[in-house]
Amino acid sequence: xxxxxxxxxxxxxxxxxxxxxxxxxxxxxxxxxxxxxxxxxxxxxxxxxxxxxxxxxxxxxxxxxxxxxxxxxxxxxxxxxxxxxxxxxxxxxxxxxxxxxxxxxxxxxxxxxxxxxxxxxxxxxxxxxxxxxxxxxxxxxxxxxxxxxxxxxxxxxxxxxxxxx
Amino acid sequence: xxxxxxxxxxxxxxxxxxxxxxxxxxxxxxxxxxxxxxxxxxxxxxxxxxxxxxxxxxxxxxxxxxxxxxxxxxxxxxxxxxxxxxxxxxxxxxxxxxxxxxxxxxxxxxxxxxxxxxxxxxxxxxxxxxxxxxxxxxxxxxxxxxxxxxxxxxxxxxxxxxxxxxxxxxxxxxxxxxxxxxxxxxxxxxxxxxxxxxxxxxxxxxxxxxxxxxxxxxxxxxxxxxxxxxxxxxxxxxxxxxxxxxxxxxxxxxxxxxxxxxxxxxxxxxxxxxxxxxxxxxxxxxxxxxxxxxxxxxxxxxxxxxxxxxxxxxxxxxxxxxxxxxxxxxxxxxxxxxxxxxxxxxxxxxxxxxxxxxxxxxxxxxxxxxxxxxxxxxxxxxxxxxxxxxxxxxxxxxxxxxxxxxxxxxxxxxxxxxxxxxxxxxxxxxxxxxxxxxxxxxxxxxxxxxxxxxxxxxxxxxxxxxxxxxxxxxxxxxxxxxxxxxxxxxxxxxxxxxxxxxxxxxxxxxxxxxxxxxxxxxxxxxxxxxxxxxxxxxxxxxxxxxxxxxxxxxxxx
Numbered sequence: 029x030x031x032x033x034x035x036x037x038x039x040x041x042x043x044x045x046x047x048x049x050x051x052x053x054x055x056x057x058x059x060x061x062x063x064x065x066x067x068x069x070x071x072x073x074x075x076x077x078x079x080x081x082x083x084x085x086x087x088x089x090x091x092x093x094x095x096x097x098x099x100x101x102x103x104x105x106x107x108x109x110x111x112x113x114x115x116x117x118x119x120x121x122x123x124x125x126x127x128x129x130x131x132x133x134x135x136x137x138x139x140x141x142x143x144x145x146x147x148x149x150x151x152x153x154x155x156x157x158x159x160x161x162x163x164x165x166x167x168x169x170x171x172x173x174x175x176x177x178x179x180x181x182x183x184x185x186x187x188x189x190x191x192x193x
Numbered sequence: 194x195x196x197x198x199x200x201x202x203x204x205x206x207x208x209x210x211x212x213x214x215x216x217x218x219x220x221x222x223x224x225x226x227x228x229x230x231x232x233x234x235x236x237x238x239x240x241x242x243x244x245x246x247x248x249x250x251x252x253x254x255x256x257x258x259x260x261x262x263x264x265x266x267x268x269x270x271x272x273x274x275x276x277x278x279x280x281x282x283x284x285x286x287x288x289x290x291x292x293x294x295x296x297x298x299x300x301x302x303x304x305x306x307x308x309x310x311x312x313x314x315x316x317x318x319x320x321x322x323x324x325x326x327x328x329x330x331x332x333x334x335x336x337x338x339x340x341x342x343x344x345x346x347x348x349x350x351x352x353x354x355x356x357x358x359x360x361x362x363x364x365x366x367x368x369x370x371x372x373x374x375x376x377x378x379x380x381x382x383x384x385x386x387x388x389x390x391x392x393x394x395x396x397x398x399x400x401x402x403x404x405x406x407x408x409x410x411x412x413x414x415x416x417x418x419x420x421x422x423x424x425x426x427x428x429x430x431x432x433x434x435x436x437x438x439x440x441x442x443x444x445x446x447x448x449x450x451x452x453x454x455x456x457x458x459x460x461x462x463x464x465x466x467x468x469x470x471x472x473x474x475x476x477x478x479x480x481x482x483x484x485x486x487x488x489x490x491x492x493x494x495x496x497x498x499x500x501x502x503x504x505x506x507x508x509x510x511x512x513x514x515x516x517x518x519x520x521x522x523x524x525x526x527x528x529x530x531x532x533x534x535x536x537x538x539x540x541x542x543x544x545x546x547x548x549x550x551x552x553x554x555x556x557x558x559x560x561x562x563x564x565x566x567x568x569x570x571x572x573x574x575x576x577x578x579x580x581x582x583x584x585x586x587x588x589x590x591x592x593x594x595x596x597x598x599x600x601x602x603x604x605x606x607x608x609x610x611x612x613x614x615x616x617x618x619x620x621x622x623x624x625x626x627x628x629x630x631x632x633x634x635x636x637x638x639x640x641x642x643x644x645x646x647x648x649x650x651x652x653x654x655x656x657x658x659x660x661x662x663x664x665x666x667x668x669x670x671x672x673x674x675x676x677x678x679x680x681x682x683x684x685x686x687x688x689x690x691x692x693x694x695x696x697x698x699x700x701x702x703x704x705x706x707x708x709x710x711x712x713x714x715x716x717x718x719x720x721x722x723x724x725x726x727x728x729x730x731x732x733x734x735x736x737x738x739x740x741x742x743x744x745x746x747x748x749x750x
Binding site: 090091092093095096097099100101102103104105106107108110111113132133134135136141171172173174175176177 | 276277278279280281282283284351551553589591593594596598600601602603604607609710714715716717718719720721722723724725728
C-alpha cells in the first residue's frame with residue numbers, strides 16, 4: 029500500500045472509528061535495541077520504524093551537506109534520491125556502504141567523519157524519501173521553504189537497481 | 194584559435210559568404226558524435242584545416258581533419274580525469290573549450306590539470322596539476338594564451354574553494370605566477386601599481402579585512418569564466434565568482450575580491466584595477482562573464498571600454514584603462530537592486546529582499562544564474578550592437594546555515610526558480626551600448642544558454658535548449674533560418690573558412706550545464722530545490738530534448 033493510501037485509510041479510520049484510533053499504526057521506538065555496531069552485518073537499520081531517528085536523519089542530511097549535492101531528494105551534483113532509480117542498491121546496508129565508503133563517481137567517503145549511529149539515521153531518512161517506511165515514521169512538512177510534497181504524503185516507490193541516473 | 198575568436202572576445206567574424214540572403218540554403222555538411230552525454234559548452238576551434246573539440250568529463254579531445262570528406266578523426270586524446278571530480282563540479286561536468294597557440298593545443302581537465310598537446314600528433318608536451326578535487330576544486334574554463342603564458346582559473350565557488358588565476362609558461366608548463374581572489378595583498382598580487390577607481394576598493398589587505406576572521410580562506414572568487422586581453426595596454430581582464438557561502442549572513446563585509454573584475458599586467462599578474470559589480474553578493478551573482486573590449490564613441494570622444502552583461506542584470510560599459518563605470522543599465526527585469534550608483538559604482542540594494550536565515554524572499558529577479566550566465570555575448574563593429582543570450586528567471590530564496598566540509602558544497606540557501614515576467618525563460622537581445630537600450634529581441638521559451646557568433650555580413654547565430662540552431666538578421670532580429678539538431682544546445686557557435694575557401698558554421702549540441710542538469714543528471718523535478726533550484730524552472734526540458742554530444746557543421750551548397 030502506498031504512503032498516500034495508508035494516510036487516507038488511517039484518516040478515514042480515525043474519523044469513523046475515533047475510539048479505536050489509538051491502535052492505528054503506532055510508531056515503535058526500540059530505544060534499548062539500537063545495536064548500531066552489529067546492524068550493518070544484519071542488513072537492518074536500527075532506526076527502521078523509528079520516527080525520531082528518521083527525523084534526525086533529515087536534519088543531518090542538511091547538516092552534513094548531503095543536500096548540497098542531492099538537494100532535498102531531487103539531486104544536483106549528485107543523483108536524485110527520491111526517484112525509483114538506485115545505482116548502488118537501496119537496501120539499508122547498501123546505503124550505509126555508499127555513505128561510509130563513498131562511491132567512485134563523486135560520492136565522498138564519510139568514514140570516521142560521521143558516527144555510525146548518525147549514518148544509520150541518514151540511512152533511515154534516505155529510505156524515507158521514497159516512502160520505504162510506515163506512515164507514522166515518515167517525516168512530515170519541513171520547517172523550511174516548501175520544496176516538495178512531505179515524505180509522509182509521497183506515494184511509496186519500488187526501488188529499481190540501475191546504472192543510469 | 195580560441196573560443197572567443199579574438200583577444201577582445203567579440204566573437205565577431207570578418208567572413209561574409211553567408212549572408213541574410215543566402216543563409217536559408219545552409220545545410221548539414223558533416224556531423225560527429227562525441228560519445229559523451231552531459232553538457233557540451235565548448236566552442237570548436239579551427240586551425241590549419243583541423244577542428245579541435247573537447248567534451249565534458251572525461252574531457253576527450255578530438256582533432257578532425259577538415260581537408261578530408263566527412264572530417265575524419267586525426268587523433269583523439271584521453272586525459273583520463275579522476276571519476277571523483279564529477280562529484281565536486283557544481284553545475285554539470287562541463288568544459289568550455291581548448292585553445293591553440295604555437296603548434297600546441299591547451300586543455301583544462303575537470304580534475305585540475307592543464308595539458309599541452311602537440312596540435313599535429315596529439316602527443317602530450319607537458320601536464321601541470323593546479324588544484325585538488327578533495328578541496329572541491331575543478332577546472333571548467335577555456336584557457337587563454339597571452340604571449341608565452343597560459344592563463345587558467347579554477348571553479349568551485351559553491352564548494353568553499355579559494356579562487357585563483359594562474360599563469361603557466363606555455364613551453365614548459367611551470368607556474369609563472371598565481372593571483373588569488375581573496376586573502377592578503379601579496380597573494381592577490383596587489384602592489385604599487387594597483388589603482389582602483391572607486392574608494393571602497395582602496396586599502397591594505399582588503400581581501401582579509403572585508404571578511405570575518407579567516408572566512409576568505411573558503412570565500413570563493415573562483416575564476417571559471419572568460420579572460421580578455423588588450424595588447425596595447427598589456428592588460429588581461431577577467432571576473433571573479435560569487436563569494437562563499439551563498440548565505441550572506443555568514444560573511445559580513447564587502448568580501449573582496451569576489452564578484453568583480455580584475456585588470457592585471459599580462460606578464461607579471463600585478464593587479465592594476467578592480468571593480469566589484471556585487472560587493473557582499475547576496476544572490477550568487479558571479480562576476481565571471483566575458484569582458485568584451487571595444488572602442489566606443491561616448492560623450493563625444495572615443496573611449497576604450499569593456500562591455501559586460503553581468504549576472505546581476507546590468508549591462509556595464511566600463512573604461513578599461515581605469516575601471517570607471519560609464520554606464521550600467523538593466524537588460525532583464527530586476528527586483529534585487531534598484532540601479533547602480535555611478536558615483537560609488539555600487540548597486541542600490543533592495544533592502545526589502547535582503548535574505549535572512551529561515552526567511553523566504555520571493556520574486557527575486559534575476560535568479561541566481563543571473564540575467565546572463567557564462568554563455569558568451571558577441572559584439573559586431575558592423576552593426577555596433579552587442580548580442581546578449583539571456584535568462585528571464587526569478588526565484589524564491591531562503592537562507593539556511595552552511596557548514597564548511599572540504600570537498601562538499603558550501604552554499605546555505607534553499608532556492609526555487611521560475612520564469613520571470615512574460616513567462617518566456619530566455620531572450621536573445623541586441624543591445625546598443627552607446628544609446629544604452631535594447632534595439633530588438635527574440636523571446637525564447639527556454640533560457641538562451643548558448644553563445645553567439647556574429648558576422649560582418651550581419652548574420653548572428655545562436656542555439657536553443659530544445660535543439661534549434663538559428664540564424665537571425667543582426668540588424669533587425671528577423672529569424673532567417675533554423676535547423677533542428679539532436680540535442681539541446683548549450684555550446685558556442687563558430688564560423689570559419691574551410692580548406693575549400695568556403696565559409697562554414699559549426700556548433701556542438703549536447704544539453705546539460707546548470708540549466709540542463711535536469712536532463713544531463715536525470716534529476717527529479719518533484720524537488721523544487723534540485724540543482725540549486727534550477728530544476729524547478731525546467732520541468733518540461735526532458736520532454737523537449739534528450740542528452741548526447743554531437744558536432745554539426747553547416748555550409749552553403
